[in-house]
Amino acid sequence: MENSNNVTVFILLGLSKSKNIEICFALFLFCYIAIWMGNLLVMISITCSHLIDQAMYFFLNYLSLSDLCYTSTVTPKLMTDLLAERKTISYNNCMTQLFTSHFFGGIEIFILTGMAYDRYVAICKPLHYTVILSKQRCNAIIIAFCTGGFIHSASQFLLTIFLPFCGPTNEIDHYFCNVYPLLKLACTDTYSVGILVVANSGMMGLVNFVVLMLSYFLILYTVRVYPAKSHSKALSTCSSHISVVVILFVPVLYVYIRPAVTFPEDKVFALFFTIIAPMFNPLIYTLRNLEMKNAMRKVWCHNPLFIGRQMY
Secondary structure (H helix, E strand, C coil): CCCCCCCCCCCCCCCCCCCCCCCCCHHHHHHHHHHHHHHHHHHHHHHHCCHCCCHHHHHHHHHHHHHHHHHHHCHHHHHHHHCCCCCEHHHHHHHHHHHHHHHHHHHHHHHHHHHHHHHHHHHHHHHHHHCCCCCHHHHHHHHHHHHHHHHHHHHHHHHCCCCCCCCCCCCCCCCCHHHHHHHHHCCCCCCHHHHHHHHHHHHHHHHHHHHHHHHHHHHHHHCCCHHHHHHHHHHHHHHHHHHHHHHHHHHHHHHHHCCCCCCCCCHHHHHHHHHHHHHHHHHHHHHHHHHHHHHHHHHCCCCHHHHHCCCC
């Protein structure tokens, strides 16, 4: 992956110039461990229980996997940079991080949209649920999501890889390689490229968000005639998903829907979709979901492997 320019290494300016390195490192280390523990707990609990046969939890299983992959493209580098005197990343590693972060981030957005469609079918078309979201169709949907994530990521990658970086400025005002800060360093007019980036990232996020909102509008329209008890039960099944959508989509739309310019607060908003959302997703889906709690109890408390260990 050779670049026809003078810059082979970028300097990451990080989150801020704060000197509280130990506190920041401990905080992000705790978050990263929590992300791994929480998402692995969800994945194992779903895979080893009957929930894997339900479309909602089938998608949730892949959401947890995409969370792990997505945050792992950014968080380890962020933590090591906190301890490093000079925060650098090579051109090739920067492009790799750009591609993988958009790939897994794109898959995550598509999966959340798929989960909203699942709730729509479950509430609005319950008699056709098993036919519409059969195992084979769910597998095909996941493949389509991965393909969509790859197309999105490849577009961002191709728009960036051919930009000339002449130097001497090679400082990226961010804690990971993102498209907008890189556009500022290119020694060429990037207006048209910026428009294409917004059209790709911004419109992808906006279209998925509109589909999500449409799904919930149709759900609300359908349950309006339900009895009060059924009405509240139907909405409670959507509450966890709505919480996750808000945590992820609000900062994503803020960062990517506007013209290709950077603001200091972009780094704070990026924390929401790179670290905070992957950490809170397992908590939201386990603490507010009775089926997940029961599945976790069966897997972890009644598993013969764990019972056998307790006897010794």
